[in-house]
Amino acid sequence: MRTLAWAVVAALFALLPLAVHSDVVLTVLVFACLQGMLAASFNLIFGFTGQLSMFHAAAFGIAAYATHLSMEHLQVSFWIGTLLAACLVAVLSLIVGSICFRFRLREFYFAVVTLAFSEMARLLILNWNSVTNGSLGINLQEKPTVWWPGAGVVKLDGTVPWYYVALAGLALTLLVCHRLVHSWMGRCFAAIRLNDALGDALGINVFRYKLAAFMVGSVIAAVTGSLYAYYLGSIEPGFLSVDQSLAIVAMVLLGGRRSVAAPVFGAFLLTALPHVIHFPAEVRSIVYGAILIATILLLPRGIYGTVSAVLRRG
Amino acid sequence: MGMRRSAALIAAAALAALPAGGAVAQEVVKIGQIEAQTGPLATYGWMGYQGVKMAVDEINRAGGFTVAGKKYRLEQISPDTRANPQEALIQLKQLLENDKVRFVFGPFLTNVFNGIEPYATQNNGKFLLMGGATAMHGMLGKPNHDYLLRTWNWDAGQSGFGQLLVDYLKKQGAKKVAMLFQNDAFGKVAVDIYSPIFKQAGIELQVELFEPGTKDFSAPLAKLGAGKPDYLFPGYTDAVLYDIVRQATETGLFSRFFLVRGSLAPGLKNKEAIDDYIAYLPKYFEEAEKKEPKVKAFVAAYKAFFKTSDFPYDQAPLCSSSCYDHVYMLVEAMKRAGTVDDVAKIKKELMSMTYSGLWNIRYDSTGEAVFDFDVVHMKKGGVVTATHVQPK
C-alpha cells in the first residue's frame, strides 16, 4: 500500500516536466531535491542514530572542491571525480568519526568537535589560494555528461536534465536510507539513539554502527556536493559554513526527524517558501525564526510527522 | 542581428503580457535588483537597495519619464539574496522569466555573481546586469558577456585610481606600507592589485589578511607595527575601519593611514591622534554637500525618505554611485535610445554617454564605470584638503 503510494508520488515527480514548463519552478525543484538529499542523509546520523553532526556541510563542500580538482588535475570525468570525492569524504569522515566516537564524545561535545573539524576545513579551503582560489571561489565551466535514453551521451545542460539527475539522486538517497533504517542495522542505530549502554550490553558494537551511520550520511552529502556545485556552476568556501549545517538541521526539524521522508519535506519547504511568499528582507528573517520556533515548540514531530500522524489516526 | 530580433520578440511578448486597459495608464519599466540585504555581508547590498529605491521613487513621483512619446514609470523588484548563490540564481530566473525584467542591478558579492554568471551568460542579449562584484571585472568584454556592466571603477589600469594614489603616497615620502585587509574576495584581489603597484613605486609592502568579523586587531597591528612601517593600509569597509583606526591610533602604533575604500569618518573620530589620513573617496560628501546643490538635495532627500537624522556619509558613495545615479543614467539612456526594451541599443547609449548626476559617470570600452573621485588628505586635528580627480 505505502509502496504503491510512493510509486505514484515518484511517477508524478518524474512526469512533472511534461506539465510544468517554468524554468523557475524546475530550478527550485532541482535545488529542493539536492537539499532534500542533504537533509535525508543528515537525518540518518541525527534523527535515527542520535548524533548531532556539524560535519555535513563540510562533507558537502569538500566533495564539491575535490570533484573539481580531480577533474582538473587528473583529467577524469565528472562521475569519476564524484566517486573520488566520495572516497575522500569517506576517509575523512572515517577519521573524524573514529576520533569522536573512540573518545566517546556525546551529544553536544560531538557537535562541537565535528563543528571544529568543519571550520578547520573551511579555513583551509579559504586560505589555500593556489589550489582553491580562496575567497574568490571557482567558476565551473565544464558540464557533466550522461547517457540519455534515445539521445546517447549528452551534456548535462539546462534545467530539465538536471531535474532528472537530482530527482534520481533523491530517490536513491531515500531508498538507501529506507533500507538501512528498516534493516537490522537500522535497529542498531535505534539502539544507539535510545540507550547505547544497553545496546552495548546486547552485543552491539556501538562504535562501529555510529561510524557506519556517520560515514554513509557524509558520503551521500559528498555526492550531493558535487551535483550541487556543477548544477550551480561555481564553488566557494561558503559551502562549508556553519550556516549551511544549521540550515540542514532546520530542514530536518521542520520536516520531522522520525521518518525517512520527512526531512525532504522540510527541505522542499525551506527551499521554495522564500520564492513563493515575498517579505521585505528583515521581516523574512524574523518570520523564518518564528516559523522555526513555532514548529519546534508546537509540532515536535515536525510538520510532515504531525500531518502523517493525524492522517493515520483517521 | 539574431540577438536583436529575439530581444524584440521578447519585448513584444512582454508588452502583450502587461495588463491592458485603463487600469494602468502608464507602461511600467521594471528594474530588478539582486543584493544581499541581510547578514554580515549585507552592507553594500543594503545601501545599493536604498539607492535604487530613492531614485525609482523620485522618478515616479515626478510623473515618470517619456520615451518615444510614451510615458513610463519604474518598478523596483529587489529580493534578498542573503549572500547565497542558490537564492540569487532562482531570483534572477524569476526576474527574467516571470517579471520579464530587462535591467538588473547587482550583485556586489563575488560568490553570488559566480552563482548566476552561467545562467546570465546563457541569456546574453536579453538583459543588462549592472553590478559591482569584484569577479565581474575579469568577465567584462568576454564573448557572450554583452549583458555585463560594472558600476564600480577598478583600482588598476590607466583610468584606475590605484596608481595615482600610490604616487601621491610616494610624494608624502612613504617608504614602507603595512596592508591589513579582510580575507574575502576583494581583499584577496586588492593584494594582487596593489603589490605590483607598490613594488613599482619602490615602496615596501607587508600584508596581513584577517577573517571578516574580526573586531580586535591588537595582534596584527602589533605584528605589523613591529616592522615600523610609516603608513597603515587598512581594510575597505567602515565596519572594520572604525575598529582598526581606533586601535591603531590608541596604542600609538600608527598615525598615518592610506585608504582606497571606506570613508573619512573613522579618521575624523580619531583626528587628534592622526598625522595623515589619505583616502580615495568616490565622493567627499561632507564637502560636496556644502558646494554642490545636487548633493545637498540628495542628502536631504535621503534623510526625508528613510526618516533618519544621521546620513551615512561613509556608505553614501555605494548608495549614490552604484545605484541612485545609475538608475537616472539608465533612464537617460532609454530616452536617447528611444526604446525601453532593446537592451542592445540602450547599452550602446550607456557606453557612449557621460552622465552628470551626483557624479560624472561614464563607461570605458569594456563596460566598467569610470567616474570622478576625490583624494582626501586629513591632517592632525581634522584639517582636510581634497583634490578632485578626473581620470583619463
Add this chain to the structure above:
Amino acid sequence: MAQLILGQLLNGAIVGTLYGIIALGVSLTFGITGIVNFALGVFMMLGAYAAWYLTDTLHAPYPLAVAGAVALVAAAGWIADQLLFRFTRNDLVNGLLVSIGLIAALEGTALLAWTSTPKEMHHILPGVFFALGLVVPKMKLTVFAILLVAIALTQLALTRTWMGRAAYAYAQNAEAAQLMGVHTGRLQTGVMVYSTALAGFGGALYASLYSLEPTLGSLYVLKAVEAAILAGIGSIAGALVGGIILGVTEGVGSIYLPLAFRDAYGLIFLVAVLLFKPSGLFGGRR
C-alpha cells in the same frame, strides 16, 4: 619580540574575559537547564546596541547606560525563557533550535531598527596606560577589571547564597537537590535570566571598545561555547580561564602563524583538550 608576546598575552587575556563572561552564561545555562543557549550572542548584541543608544542618542552617562542595557536584556531574557526556553528544558537539540530561531528573529529586528551600517559609541575613556613597556588603552583595562569583578561576584553568589548553592547542588545531582527542596522551575528561570543579563553586560561593555553590527554576537557566542567546553561545563573560574586561554591562543597564535587561520588555533586546542580530558580542563568526572 618579548614585548610583542607580553602585549598579546595581556590583550589576549582582556579579549578572553569578554569571551569568558558569555561562556559563564553558556556554562551555567547548560549545567542547570541542559540547554546550549546560542541566543546569548544576540542578547549580547542587544545589550551593546542598548548601551550605545542610551549613551549616544539619549545622552545618558555610560555607567547608567550599562545598567539600563543589562536591565533591558535581562527582561528580554526573562520573556524568552517564559515564552520559549521553558518548554525546551533538558532538551539539548530543541533548545539549540529555538535559540537559532531566536537569533534569526532578533537579528532581523536589529536590522530593522539600526540597519547594517556600523555604529560606534563615542570614546568613553580615551587614552592609554603605559606599564612595563606595554601600551594598553584605558578603556580596555577598565573593562577587563569590571569583567573580572563581575565573574568573581558570580562565583561568590554561587557559593555563598542559598540560591547559588541550590544551583550548584542541582548541577551536581538534580534529584538530591529537589529532595533538598530546590524549586527546579524557579531555579532554571533564574539561571536563564542571569546568564542573559551577563551577556547583556558583556555587550554593553563591548560597545565601548568595538563598533557594532547586528551580527556581532554570532562570533562571540561560538567562542564562548568553545571556552565553556574547554574549561568544563559548570565551572565558574573555568569559564573565565577558558576564555582567556582562547583569547591568548588566538593573540599569540596570530603573531607567529598566519592571521587568516586565527580562529583555527583555538579550535585545535579545544579538540586536543576534549580528546584527552573530555570533561574539560576544570570539569570533574561526568
Add this chain to the structure above:
Amino acid sequence: MLLEVRGLTKRFGGLTAVANVSFGIERGEIVAVFGPNGSGKTTLLSLIAGMMRPTAGTILWKGAAISEWQAHDVAAGGLVKTFQNPQLFMELTAMEHLLIASHLALKRRLGVRRLLTLLGAHAGGAQAAAAQDDIRRHAEGVLALCRLQVAAHRKAAELSYGEEKMLGVAMALMCEPELLLLDEPASGLGAAEIENLEAVLHDLRAQGVTLCVIDHKVGFLGKLADRAIALHHGARIAEGSPAQVLADPQVVEAYLGRRHA
C-alpha cells in the same frame, strides 16, 4: 570450567567495591551470589560483563582472559548480563526490543553476509531469509518463555515494572547466552511476579542454560541454586550449597550487623 574469576579486585578511589574475589562456574550449573546491599555484587557482575575494568585480578571465559574486553565483545562471546533496574528503549515495543537483541543471533548465523540483506530482504539468499524467519520464531519463543506474549506489541513505557524486568531477561536470552548473569532479577517484584520469575528460571534450567543470579537475600534462590557464594564488603565470606552458606556464622553476622545498623 566455563567462567573462572581469580583475585578480582575493583577500587573506586578509597572505596574497595570488590576485594580479591575468586570463584568458578561450571557449564549447566546455577550459582547464586548474594550479600547485603553495597556488598559489591553488582560491581562484580559489571566487571565480569566487561562494563568496568578491574583494578586487579583476571577473568577467564572458556580459558581466555576477557577482563580487558569491551562489553559487546563479552556479550558476543556468550556471556550476557541483565540490569538491576531495567534498561529499555522506552519508545519501542517489547517485540522490537527482542529484534534489536537478536543482533548477535543474526551475526552468528550469517556473518558478513548479513550486509547483503541490506540490499533486499532476499538478497542474502535462501539462507539469509531462513535465518531471519528462524530469529523471529526464536523471539516469539522467548516471549512465550518469559510470559510476555500479551506485552509483545506494547511500548516499553507502558509495561509494568515486573514486565520491564522480564523484558530485560528476554533480551538477554535473545543473545543466546552460554552464561546468563542476572542482576537482582527479583528486587522490587511482587509475590506473584517472583513466582513467575522462578517459573521462568526453572524453564531456563530445564533448557540447560548456565545461570549466575545475584540477590541481596537468598529467598527463592535457596531452592533454585546448586551453589551459593556470599559477599560482604566486596569480599567472599562463604561458598557452598545454599543451606551451608546460610548457616555460615559470618553470613549471619553480616545480615544481623545490617539489621542492627
